[in-house]
Amino acid sequence: MSTTKNIPAQKAGESSVSSQNLLEVENLEVHFPIRQGIVFQRQVGAVRAVDGISFGVKPGESLGLVGESGCGKSTTGRAVTRLLEPTGGTVRFDGEDITHKKVASMRTARQNLQMIFQDPYSSLNPRHTVGTIIETPMKLNGINPEGGHKRRAQELLEIVGLNPEHYNRYPNEFSGGQRQRIGIARALALKPKLIVADEPVSALDVSIQAQVVNLLQDLQREFGLAFLFIAHDLAVVRHFSERVAVMYLGKIVEIADRETLYSRPQHPYTHALLSAVPEVDPDGASNRERIRLTGDVPSPINPPSGCRFRTRCWKAQDICASQEPPLVQLIGSADGHQAACHFPEVKQVVAAEVTPPAPASAE
Numbered sequence: 001m002s003t004t005k006n007i008p009a010q011k012a013g014e015s016s017v018s019s020q021n022l023l024e025v026e027n028l029e030v031h032f033p034i035r036q037g038i039v040f041q042r043q044v045g046a047v048r049a050v051d052g053i054s055f056g057v058k059p060g061e062s063l064g065l066v067g068e069s070g071c072g073k074s075t076t077g078r079a080v081t082r083l084l085e086p087t088g089g090t091v092r093f094d095g096e097d098i099t100h101k102k103v104a105s106m107r108t109a110r111q112n113l114q115m116i117f118q119d120p121y122s123s124l125n126p127r128h129t130v131g132t133i134i135e136t137p138m139k140l141n142g143i144n145p146e147g148g149h150k151r152r153a154q155e156l157l158e159i160v161g162l163n164p165e166h167y168n169r170y171p172n173e174f175s176g177g178q179r180q181r182i183g184i185a186r187a188l189a190l191k192p193k194l195i196v197a198d199e200p201v202s203a204l205d206v207s208i209q210a211q212v213v214n215l216l217q218d219l220q221r222e223f224g225l226a227f228l229f230i231a232h233d234l235a236v237v238r239h240f241s242e243r244v245a246v247m248y249l250g251k252i253v254e255i256a257d258r259e260t261l262y263s264r265p266q267h268p269y270t271h272a273l274l275s276a277v278p279e280v281d282p283d284g285a286s287n288r289e290r291i292r293l294t295g296d297v298p299s300p301i302n303p304p305s306g307c308r309f310r311t312r313c314w315k316a317q318d319i320c321a322s323q324e325p326p327l328v329q330l331i332g333s334a335d336g337h338q339a340a341c342h343f344p345e346v347k348q349v350v351a352a353e354v355t356p357p358a359p360a361s362a363e
């Protein structure tokens with residue numbers, strides 16, 4: 001029997017969306033049309049990359065968005081920052097509905113909502129100096145800092161742990177970690193309130209990842225920045241984000257504060273993901289049963305009926321194929337802990353201790 005609380009008026013993710021949020025996303029959809037035909041380019045289907053998700057991010061908070069490759073994390077990040085046009089739903093930032101705003105008419109939101117990209121090699125223009133890269137957003141947005149653009153760019157280089165003397169150098173003169181710092185300096189140039197960080201460390205060497213995560217954490221504390229932190233690595237998200245949302249095939253299947261999610265996950269998919277996180281146990285013993293998911297993630301063009309995870313779920317029953325489980329708070333669960341499952345997990349798992357990355361100096 002399903003243990004979901006009977007909250008009829010509650011929409012998916014509703015309790016995560018409140019008026020105190022800096023970013024509010026409701027029923028967001030991004031469908032990429034599939035066209036056929038040389039002349040008429042008829043639409044014959046759609047990739048339902050993001051298919052009705054809701055969440056909120058409060059000022060100064062970091063919300064982690066995790067899930068396997070292809071589940072729609074990057075598309076969510078791009079739709080939120082308006083690099084992509086949403087197909088449905090709403091995106092509100094700082095009280096303003098920016099869902100379908102033209103870039104030119106959302107200057108304030110653009111300044112306050114910045115993005116850091118995964119690939120520090122392709123996200124910086126190789127023909128521009130570091131100084132130009134950092135100054136350009138300020139100039140485009142008519143920001144004239146005290147002391148001039150150059151001084152501010154050099155200050156920003158220092159803030160992200162780079163040598164201000166490197167102002168005239170080109171991206172190819174920097175390592176991956178240093179380039180990611182340049183991308184972070186560029187994002188900070190407009191003094192944003194929220195940064196969407198799309199896999200900001202996954203392209204970096206493991207030894208460098210901790211340095212960049214620590215830098216982002218310092219910046220979050222110092223400037224009160226909010227983050228939507230997209231990653232497939234649950235250990236990194238646990239270290240960085242106070243709340244975590246788990247995505248599967250275009251849907252959020254579970255959302256909770258990090259302690260709850262990592263110690264008492266309710267969705268079988270979250271369980272499976274967590275079971276793959278290596279434990280650091282003083283005895284060297286593993287308390288966690290490894291769950292191996294079988295089969296591939298189904299196609300987002302034609303997702304399974306009902307619960308999308310049912311084709312890989314060891315608990316699936318008939319109802320899972322006929323009824324989509326709503327994302328709701330379950331009986332006895334912590335406030336704000338929501339899961340979309342007809343047969344949620346109840347047992348507590350021994351949470352993996354993830355050692356915080358050691359403080360490290362810039363490369």
Ligand SMILES: Nc1ncnc2c1ncn2[C@@H]1O[C@H](COP(=O)(O)OP(=O)(O)OP(=O)(O)O)[C@@H](O)[C@H]1O
Nearest residue numbers: 032047049068069070071072073074075076232300
């Ligand atoms: N422009 C596009 N046109 C068609 N399909 C797309 C487009 N961009 C993304 N997709 C598809 O949408 C789905 C979600 O992709 P997305 O990149 O958001 O996933 P992700 O969770 O960020 O994965 P990854 O970590 O591998 O980047 C995938 O099936 C992807 O192939």
